Amino acid sequence: MTVQQQTMATEQPLLLQRADPWVYKHEDGFYYFTASVPEYDRIEVRRASTIAGLADAEPVTAWRKRPAGMMSANIWAPEIHCIDGKWYIYFAAARTTETNDGLFDHRMFVLENTAANPLEGEWTEKGQIKTMWESFALDATTFEHRGTRYLVWAQKDPDIQGNSNLYIAPLANPWTLAADGVMLTKPEYDWETIGFLVNEGPAVIKHDGRLFISYSGSATNHHYCMGLLEASEDANPMDPASWTKSAQPVLKMDESRSLFGPGHNSFTKSEDGQDDILVFHARTYKEIVGDPLYDPNRHTFVRKLRWSAEGKPIFE
Template sequence: MNSSQTFKNPIVEQRADPWVYKHTDGYYYFTASVPTYDRLEIRRSTTIQGLGDAEAVTVWRKHDHGPMSQLIWAPEIHYIHGKWYIYFAAADVDHPVNDTFNHRMYVIETDAINPLEGEWVEKGQVITEWESFALDATTFQHNDKLYYVWAQRDYDIPGNSNLYLSEMENPWTLKGPQIMLTKPELEWEVIGFLVNEGPAVLKKNGKIFITYSASATDINYCMGLLSADENSDLLDINSWHKADQPVFRSAPENGQYGPGHNSFTRSEDDQHDVLIYHARNYTEIVGDPLHDPNRHTRAQLIEWNEDGTPNFGKPVPDEGFVHS
C-alpha cells in the first residue's frame, strides 16, 4: 500500500507536536499544541483522517499566574491502569527569568470512560533529579513496568535539552535511576539550537525504538532514532544504539519542511504502523518559528526494513501538491 495514497495530508491544520492514541473503544484520541499555547484540548474520531473534522474539546486551561500559566506545550494523552492521563509542559509567567525556557512537566488525570467528558484533576509536576527546563514527556509500558521519557536541560552539558529515561512509581512519580539516553552532538542535531526533544516509543520486532527530534524548529528540524533489544536492561545506557543519521527530514521535492515531534499509532485495520508528525509546507518563516502557527499534523504509513528497523521514507506531499 502506498502511504501517500492512504491519507490526505494535512490531517489537522495548525496543530503541532501531534499525539494520536488508538484506544480499545475504537476511537483515535488526538491532542497537540494549539497555536495560542493556552489550553489542552482533545478530539476523537473512529478514523485518523476524521480527526481533522472532529470537535476539539477543551479539557483544561492555563492558570492566570504561577506554574502552568503560559506556553502550554506538547500534550500527550495516555491510558494507564484504567485512567486517562495528559502529560504536558508549561511555563511560569511569574518566573524571575520570564523567558521561553522555564518549562516544567505536569500531569492531569481523569477516570472518565470518555476523556472528552471527564473531570480532570491536576496531579502536579513530575519531579526529576534536578530543576531545569523540562518538556515533551511520554510514557510506555514494558514487562509490567511503566517508563517515562522526557527532554531536559543539564547546565553542565551544552545545549537546550537532552533525553532521559526513568521507571515510574505511578503515572506522575518517577523512581530509581534516571539515565541520559542522548544529547545533541551530531552535526544534524545542532543546527540553530542544540536540541534533542519530542521522544516517541514504538515496540516492534523484538526492539524498543525511540524517535526524537533535533535542531531548531525550522527547515532543519528532523528525527533521530534510538533502539534497544526488548530483553535488555532499558536503564543501562549500553543497551541503547543511536543512529548516526536522521531517519526523517525535510523533503523540498515534496513541499515538506521541518518534520518532527512525532507519535505512533495503528491503522484502522490494525495492519500497519502509522507515523503522526508535524511539518510546514513553506520555508519563509517570519520571526520566531515557535510562533508560526502552520506546523500542520500529518500522517503516513511506516514500512519496515529486512533487519526489523523502521523505514520512515520521506514526508509525503500534501494533497494537491504540485512540484514547481
C-alpha cells in the first residue's frame, strides 16, 4: 500500500488548516497545490511528485494581499491552472473600509505567470473578472470542452434571494468572459440553505461521456455539504436544461469518520493516471466557537473517487 493509499484509507488529513484545496496534476509530472490559508492574507503554491508528498512540500508565496482598497482582505479559494503554456491563479478577494472588514464583498481576480515552474517567475495581476453584475462573486474555476474554455463561478444575483448561485460562461481569454453567464443552479433544497443560501465551490470532472460539476452548499459549519450537476458531453453546457441536479447531497457530515462540513473540493488523478482522486476540506469536530469562517481547522483530505455501474461518481 502506498503512502497515498494509506492516507485515503485512514482518512487522516493530508494537510492541516488548508481549506478550499486545489490539486492540479501537470504534464511535467508534478502535483501543484494551493488553498485558502487561515490568515486569508496570501496565496501559497507548493508542488510534489506525489499527492502524499504535498504534505511536506515547501510552500512558496505567490502573492500577498494589498495594504488597502480592492484585494486587501479575505483572500479566498485560489486555484492554479496551466492554460496555453502559462500559469494562472484564480482567487477571490475583498476590500476593507473603516466600517467593513470586507466579508462578503468579494470579487474574482486572476494572476498570470509565464515561467515553466510556477514556483518561480513573477506573478502579475491580470485584473478582475467582470461579470453581469458588480456583486459578491467568488470560487472561479475553468475547464476546456470541445475547443471552448469555460468559467464556472458563484455569484450573488441582486434579484434572487440568497447568497450565491452557480454560473457558466465561455472565456475570451483566461480573465475575460466572452459572453454573459447563465445560471446553472441556485440554492433550493433544505441541505443547500442551512445558515446561508449558498451554491459555491464548483469543480468539474469528465467521465464516460458525462460532464459533472460538484459544488458546496449551506453555511461553512458542520452543515456544509456537496451537491452535483451532470450533463451529457454532447449537450450544450451553456444551456441550463442540459444539466440535472442531485436532489440529495453527494457528500455530507459523517460523524462515524469525524468528518464535519466536507466540501469545496477539487479533482485530480492518481500517480499512475488510473484513478480519479477527490480532494476536499472538512473539520474533525462539530462544535465551533464563534464564526466558522475564522475557525482555522478546515483540513485537506484526499479520497479515491469511485464510479457506479451507471457511470456516476461515488463520493462517500
